[in-house]
Amino acid sequence: MPQITYIEASGQSTTVNVPEGWSLMQGATANGVEGILGECGGSCACATCHCYVDEPWLAKLSAPTEGELEMLENTASERKANSRLACQIKATAALDGMVVHLPESQE
Amino acid sequence: MSVSSGRIIIIGAGQAGLQTAEALRSGGYAGEIVMLGDEAYGPYHRPPLSKAWLAGEMEAAQLMMRAPELLAKKNIELRTGTKVNAIDNAGKMVRLSDDSELSFSGLVLATGSTPRILNIPGANAKHVLALRTRDDASAIMQALLHCAKSKLPLVVIGGGFIGLEVAATARKRGLQVTVLEASPRLLGRVLAPVLSEWYAALHRSHGVQIEFNVTLKEIEQKNGAVCAVLTQEGKRYPAGMVLVGIGVEANDMLARDAGIACDRGVIVDDCSRTSMEGIVAAGDCTARRIADGSLLRLESVQNATEQGKSAAAALLGQSRPFTATPWFWSDQYDKKLQMAGLSMGSNAWAVRGSMESGVFSVFHFRDGKLVAVDSVNDSKIHLLSRKLLDAGALPSPDQAADTAFDLNSLLAK
Numbered sequence A: 001m002p003q004i005t006y007i008e009a010s011g012q013s014t015t016v017n018v019p020e021g022w023s024l025m026q027g028a029t030a031n032g033v034e035g036i037l038g039e040c041g042g043s044c045a046c047a048t049c050h051c052y053v054d055e056p057w058l059a060k061l062s063a064p065t066e067g068e069l070e071m072l073e074n075t076a077s078e079r080k081a082n083s084r085l086a087c088q089i090k091a092t093a094a095l096d097g098m099v100v101h102l103p104e105s106q107e
Numbered sequence B: 001m002s003v004s005s006g007r008i009i010i011i012g013a014g015q016a017g018l019q020t021a022e023a024l025r026s027g028g029y030a031g032e033i034v035m036l037g038d039e040a041y042g043p044y045h046r047p048p049l050s051k052a053w054l055a056g057e058m059e060a061a062q063l064m065m066r067a068p069e070l071l072a073k074k075n076i077e078l079r080t081g082t083k084v085n086a087i088d089n090a091g092k093m094v095r096l097s098d099d100s101e102l103s104f105s106g107l108v109l110a111t112g113s114t115p116r117i118l119n120i121p122g123a124n125a126k127h128v129l130a131l132r133t134r135d136d137a138s139a140i141m142q143a144l145l146h147c148a149k150s151k152l153p154l155v156v157i158g159g160g161f162i163g164l165e166v167a168a169t170a171r172k173r174g175l176q177v178t179v180l181e182a183s184p185r186l187l188g189r190v191l192a193p194v195l196s197e198w199y200a201a202l203h204r205s206h207g208v209q210i211e212f213n214v215t216l217k218e219i220e221q222k223n224g225a226v227c228a229v230l231t232q233e234g235k236r237y238p239a240g241m242v243l244v245g246i247g248v249e250a251n252d253m254l255a256r257d258a259g260i261a262c263d264r265g266v267i268v269d270d271c272s273r274t275s276m277e278g279i280v281a282a283g284d285c286t287a288r289r290i291a292d293g294s295l296l297r298l299e300s301v302q303n304a305t306e307q308g309k310s311a312a313a314a315l316l317g318q319s320r321p322f323t324a325t326p327w328f329w330s331d332q333y334d335k336k337l338q339m340a341g342l343s344m345g346s347n348a349w350a351v352r353g354s355m356e357s358g359v360f361s362v363f364h365f366r367d368g369k370l371v372a373v374d375s376v377n378d379s380k381i382h383l384l385s386r387k388l389l390d391a392g393a394l395p396s397p398d399q400a401a402d403t404a405f406d407l408n409s410l411l412a413k
Helices: A024-030 A068-073 B014-026 B068-074 B134-150 B161-172 B195-206 B253-257 B301-315 B379-391 B398-399 B408-412
Strands: A005-007 A013-017 A051-053 A082-086 A099-101 B006-011 B032-036 B077-079 B084-089 B093-096 B101-103 B105-110 B111-116 B128-130 B154-155 B179-180 B208-209 B216-222 B227-229 B236-238 B241-244 B247-249 B266-268 B278-282 B286-289 B327-332 B335-341 B346-355 B361-365 B369-376
Touching: A005 A024, A005 B032, A013 A024, A068 A082, A068 B379, B006 B014, B006 B101, B014 B077, B014 B301, B068 B077, B084 B253, B105 B301, B128 B134, B134 B161, B134 B241, B154 B161, B161 B179, B161 B195, B161 B241, B161 B327, B195 B327, B216 B266, B227 B241, B266 B278, B278 B301, B286 B301, B335 B379, B346 B398, B361 B379, B361 B398, B369 B379, B379 B408
Parallel strands: A005 A099, B006 B032, B006 B105, B032 B077, B105 B278, B128 B241, B154 B179, B154 B241, B179 B208, B266 B286
Antiparallel strands: A005 A013, A051 A082, A051 A099, B084 B093, B093 B101, B111 B247, B216 B227, B227 B236, B327 B335, B335 B369, B346 B361, B361 B369
């Protein structure tokens, strides 16, 4: 199972085994990573699972959809070049060891 | 009121119940928290039930909001399959369906809502279903498979969000779908006419048959299962399944029986306090008294989470009013509708983008003042609209319709 490390704005780091096919949002909310809310349950409707993907992993992800890009334009915390929505990233073996940083605020 | 120790009981283990429990913990509450759920499952996401879950795109574990170990780690005791029969406020206890009693020092009502029942002959036939719970969704999935196998149509009663989302999912599965609506338009309770028409055209373009101004007569059965829907207008719609989506009613019976003020929902203030000291309520079961004195019932994820946070704060002796702009969403086919604010009572609108292109937002004005924005595949404008409405930085109708006008500039001021 791919291991994903979530580093919250406070510096708190949590590593979670996320089943393949699950989104990074689901992996985080199921396991108490407080910096990701995922209020809409993964419908790409609320933008409360904003995360910053560490550089080496960014290229391994599939490109964001138009809908995700739109949502990223108005996130609560600053949008950066490595901003993504965790509900749109599916865990795969290739992402084992991936690190994402979480913003100060999601809403 | 302030509860500093002892047991807080939360009746309901859905979005609002979970949010309240977690907010109590993050607010520093160290006493016992017991969450009582009458379903067999812990807190799960309801929105996918009519969409990804029904389309078979999710596994059961993905529906769950929290891993069971996490609730245990937070010292939140979850009792599933547990029904509360009565609240004894004087004795500070609840009576469970097995007749046992459980005392509390604080009580949270997060009892949710129940789909309104179709009140016509034959409505209890097999494959006449409503959607609220995971078990409901499983039954609907089975019935849809039955329809697909036997080449039988789905008839949806009620052109609201649940009905139309299930209609869209069923079309994806290749079923023939008819929507029967009592009023002259779709989504009449939540959308302005301009969007109702757009959604009717969308569903028709996907092959859904829609009938308006329908008065139902009865459900025709064969061997105990539905085989058709009959209308007062003399029409007969064959059906292998009927999805009843005619709204919900707040589960306020427990509260009413306990003498808590209710009016089609447990009446709460903007801090989730009920009429009774030490008892708060959150989510679908509530009717919130708003500034103009009227009662507002919202059935949404945001309402559950916001009121849950307010409810926890209230029990801890703090005031945390729910003032954020209401927002909602609905996924149908490849169209994502996101709504900010409440468009009821609006009397003018302006469209930003083009409705023909399928990417646009409708800005609703009441007496010239922006009150709501409905966006279709236009998430950027949706999120921005929430910021504008929260901040009271409101564009004029001309500014809203002018795509060359930068709405962000209103926030900068």
